[in-house]
Amino acid sequence: MTRKGTEGISASRVPASLRGEASLALLGVVGGAITALVGSLLVARLLAPTERGHYASIVVFTTLALTCLEMGGEVGVLRGLADVRKEGTSFAAGYLAWTLLATASVAAAALAVGGWMPPWLQPSWLLAPCATAAVYGGLVFRLTTGMLVSSGWLRRLIVARTLGNCGPVLGCLLCVPLGLTSALEVATVSLLAQAVVNSFLLLRLSCPGRPLLPSARHGRGRAAWHRNMALVWCRGNVDLHVLNGSTYVLQRSDQMALSVVGADRTLGIYAIATNVSEVVSYLPAALFPLVSRGRPGHPVELRRILMLVAACVGAFTPLAYFALPLLYGEAYRAAQPAALLLVPATAVLAVGRLYQGVELRDTGRRRHLAVIAVAAAAIEFAAVSLFGGAGPAAAALACAAGYAVFTVWIALSRTTTSTRGARPARDTVSVQGGVPARDVVDGRKG
DSSP: OOHHHHHHHHHHHHHHHHHHHHHHHHHHHHHHHHHHHHHHHHHHHHSOHHHHHHHHHHHHHHHHHHHHHSTTHHHHHHHHHHHHHHHTOOHHHHHHHHHHHHHHHHHHHHHHHGGGSOGGGOSGGGHHHHHHHHHHHHHHHHHHHHHHHHHTOHHHHHHHHHHTTOHHHHHHHHHHHHTOOSHHHHHHHHHHHHHHHHHHHHHHHSOTTSOSSOOTTTSOOHHHHHHHHHHTTTTTHHHHHHHHHHHHHHHHHHHHHHHHTTOHHHHHHHHHHHHHHGGGGHHHHHHHHHHHTSOTTOOHHHHHHHHHHHHHHHHHHHHHHHHHHHHHOGGGTTHHHHHHHHHHHHHHHHHHHHHHHHHHHHHOOHHHHHHHHHHHHHHHHHHHHHHGGGOHHHHHHHHHHHHHHHHHHHHHHHHHHTTSSOOOOOOOEEOTTSSEESSOOOOOOO
């Protein structure tokens, strides 16, 4: 066979392989999206709008604590696994040691600030189990999904991503017979249930045929544990961690602002509109491998994905508007105008994150991208703080302004600088869809 014929066959197989990976990734995010939406629906049915706002505040700030402690998230796990594999040591042991240290510090902090909490965060003794369950469950989930991606177990990854978000579902099912109706009680039960499920998934799915903790004769003593904990931070992981944190703050600064100004009922209604609108972000997250495998300067697949995102926005916006009161009840009908604004705004944010990922692939400038995300988050936080008290629609409009600033800034940055300093792809990490890509931040739905 001629060389030209061989190249033709290879070129035809690569797109098919990428389409297969994207299909698996889409199944993974769809499974997680379904359980997340079912949990959101049950929580809204269980809690009144004001209590739903309190619940959103708890989830947002506990997830912020998790983001500060996850050390780069799933991407950090993948890089840590790659680093210690060369030395024959156990990364999982070091990461679990860090998990115990992080949860203990969060428990101590929750006990220390319990006396200064607002009345709706009572009884204060629930703060420690609520916060520690959120951090522990999230860290274990990162370790599980990172190990699955590293091992190539994509079908197991679909199961993990689907069941990893079922904490609110189980929590609400337990709260109904127990008669628990406060936001802190529901959040505590939900996060504890999610921590138990994620621990089970870690033990059952993450390392088939390999022990999590190495035996003494195969390890290198206590120094190996300490070295593994330190390895998570090295080789550029701090910059990636900062970028992940800034991106999360951008996604949730609107809800943080409403919580800080005390607009609890508005936040409860607004959080429902946010949960529904984020459905349009799952498609770009799943199809990002098609973008990340492209060549710098030739993002053909990106244009196709943008067209798909636009089609999803056009189809989903009226569906979300009419389905909100039917699914969530008349108490949340006020979320309809906010949803009309947040669905396209969330799509704009998804486009900005696509550009962010491509820029990161081409140049690797994590600090520059983090500065853009933090600046846009500050603008969004200030706008929502000033105007969000007027209602969910005003908060959604202010949030849309922050998302637009982020996306336009990223796009202009690419048109002026992405062609300079391009570098070959080096690291294989994961994206939101859960399949291999290069130098991409991962996200977490709050």
